[in-house]
Each structure stands twice: as C-alpha cells, then as structure tokens.
Amino acid sequence: MTKQDIVKYGDPILRKFTSRVIKFDKSLRKLVEDMFETMYANEGVGLAAPQIGVSKRVLVVDVDYPSKRYIDEQTKKEVTTYNSMVLINPVIIQKEGQIISKEGCLSFPNVYFDVIRFKKIAVKYQDLFGKERRLLAEDDLLCRCIQHEIDHLDGKLFVDKPSDEAEMKKNLQEAGFGSVSSPPPAVLIG
Numbered sequence: 001m002t003k004q005d006i007v008k009y010g011d012p013i014l015r016k017f018t019s020r021v022i023k024f025d026k027s028l029r030k031l032v033e034d035m036f037e038t039m040y041a042n043e044g045v046g047l048a049a050p051q052i053g054v055s056k057r058v059l060v061v062d063v064d065y066p067s068k069r070y071i072d073e074q075t076k077k078e079v080t081t082y083n084s085m086v087l088i089n090p091v092i093i094q095k096e097g098q099i100i101s102k103e104g105c106l107s108f109p110n111v112y113f114d115v116i117r118f119k120k121i122a123v124k125y126q127d128l129f130g131k132e133r134r135l136l137a138e139d140d141l142l143c144r145c146i147q148h149e150i151d152h153l154d155g156k157l158f159v160d161k162p163s164d165e166a167e168m169k170k171n172l173q174e175a176g177f178g179s180v181s182s183p184p185p186a187v188l189i190g
C-alpha cells in the first residue's frame, strides 16, 4: 500500500465527471488499497478516487474509524477497529428528506460548514469483485459521507451545497481559498 498525496481544491481533476470501472482487476485492488492508506493517514472518514488523482468511479468509507480508537486497559496501547467499505460505480437509486450538518473535505483543509443532504438514501454499487450490492443509509454519518463521496465522482463538491452561503464563503476565505468554480453539467449514467 502506498500513501498518496491528496489533491487539493483548484486542481481541475476535482471538477471532472469520472469514468466507470469496467475491469475488476489487480490495478483496481491496488487503487483501493492506496485510497484506504491515504484516507486513514489523513484521518478522513471517506475518500473518492479523484482525490488521489484517479478519475474513476471508486470511493472508500470508514465512518467508524474516528470513534472506534481507544486505549486498551491491559496493554495501554491504542486499538483501532475498522469498518472499511468500498463502493465501485455507486448510484443513488432512492432518496428522500433533507438534513443539514457540518462537513469537511480532505481537498479543502480547515474548511467546515453546514451542507444540505438527503436524509435517506438507497445506493446500488459494485464490490471489489464486480458483484452488485445495495445499501440503505438514513440520518447518520454514513448517509452523508456516501453522498459527499458520490458527488466527488460527478465533479461536484460540498461547496456546491451549502445551507448558508455566507457562512461557507467566510470559512473558505479564512482557510485561504478564494472564489469557487461551478460543478460540471449533469451527465446521465446507468
């Protein structure tokens, strides 16, 4: 596994609509390993392939990682439990409701603001072996995180969905980001 550099906002790859994964081969497994290594090293709960410079429809998530690190009483060592998930070619097939909560993004260091998301989603995706799977998420970190990461695959970023634009602009400015560009036009995918 190799930790990769995180692509920061301003790089055009973050605004590109990514390509579907066709081959479920060794190079895909290597990409996913690198993504996990990079996400954990940066203490993120999710990462999309464009964030390490690969324009493909691949995302990784581990929403338990931040809360499941603790010091073992006997060994006095830090223990981590993992709940890693990989979603390939994910598509939101059902969505409803609305939630607003604070989000950050590894491509925007030190920027946090309220973002609007669906409250409940059903997602269709493929696993590392190409098998089709589905998941439901509602009103939790997983639900928001998957929406954030799927947006990355469409060239959309959390700056496209603030609940309070003034709050977002202030946060961006304080973190050293200037004005932000628009997302690419919508593309239909199967």
Ligand code: CO
Residues within 6 Å of the ligand: 104, 105, 106, 107, 148, 152
């Ligand atoms: Co992000």
